[in-house]
Amino acid sequence: DAGVIQSPRHEVTEMGQEVTLRCKPISGHDYLFWYRQTMMRGLELLIYFNNNVPIDDSGMPEDRFSAKMPNASFSTLKIQPSEPRDSAVYFCASRRAQGTYEQYFGPGTRLTVT
Amino acid sequence: AQSVTQPDIHITVSEGASLELRCNYSYGATPYLFWYVQSPGQGLQLLLKYFSGDTLVQGIKGFEAEFKRSQSSFNLRKPSVHWSDAAEYFCAVDHMEYGNKLVFGAGTILRVKS
Numbered sequence: 001d002a003g004v005i006q007s008p009r010h011e012v013t014e015m016g017q018e019v020t021l022r023c024k025p026i027s028g029h030d031y032l033f034w035y036r037q038t039m040m041r042g043l044e045l046l047i048y049f050n051n052n053v054p055i056d057d058s059g060m061p062e063d064r065f066s067a068k069m070p071n072a073s074f075s076t077l078k079i080q081p082s083e084p085r086d087s088a089v090y091f092c093a094s095r096r097a098q099g100t101y102e103q104y105f106g107p108g109t110r111l112t113v114t
Numbered sequence: 115a116q117s118v119t120q121p122d123i124h125i126t127v128s129e130g131a132s133l134e135l136r137c138n139y140s141y142g143a144t145p146y147l148f149w150y151v152q153s154p155g156q157g158l159q160l161l162l163k164y165f166s167g168d169t170l171v172q173g174i175k176g177f178e179a180e181f182k183r184s185q186s187s188f189n190l191r192k193p194s195v196h197w198s199d200a201a202e203y204f205c206a207v208d209h210m211e212y213g214n215k216l217v218f219g220a221g222t223i224l225r226v227k228s
Contacts, residue, residue, distance in 0.1 A: 004157075031214060033215075033216075042218065042220050042221060043204070043218045043221075045215055045216070048214070048215065050214070055214070056215065091157060091158070093158075100146075100163060100165060101146050101163075101165075101208050101214070102148060102160050102163050103160075103216055104160070105150075105157040105158040105159070106157055107156060107157045108156075108157050
């Protein structure tokens with residue numbers, strides 16, 4: 001299995017620009033999670049989906065952040081407009097609905113907003 | 115509120131020495147418990163998990179963890195550390211009462227002295 005795929009791996013953008021991060025979960029996984037990791041705040045859950053439906057977005061920092069999952073094999077996290085404080089590593093993870101509930105993480109996207 | 119505590123931010127051990135990383139959680143009932151490892155610039159990799167049954171669980175890379183209900187702990191151990199074990203280690207908890215989410219500890223950075 002290919003594992004969770006994220007793109008791009010690195011993104012550098014200027015403040016005010018729109019940023020779109022992409023994720024392809026493991027085939028057959030029903031849940032998809034978006035996390036943000038920073039030195040100050042550690043790992044934070046932003047939002048998660050079950051069967052393409054957003055279930056809990058309470059971790060999304062503000063309206064500048066939005067996430068979609070148009071089908072079972074693709075999700076996006078969009079930041080518009082971006083700000084320097086959004087600089088972080090963003091991880092996508094997925095897991096099955098049944099079984100042992102472990103999440104499988106992608107390699108992450110390192111976002112730098114200047 | 116539910117929480118996961120990793121009391122040690124940094125730990126340094128000599129190569130070949132034994133290792134124990136501490137993890138405590140605050141939940142009413144036994145949750146699902148996980149340890150993940152993150153090497154620099156990488157995503158999180160699952161080391162091991164506990165759901166029920168034998169309280170001593172074996173994982174990859176020679177790691178094991180013991181669940182102690184009375185102490186609400188799930189400490190990670192390795193009898194002999196290798197230089198390649200230098201990484202950050204995260205304890206995580208998934209409890210159905212709080213949604214299908216992983217709650218992570220703050221992480222412990224392991225340094226290995228040669």
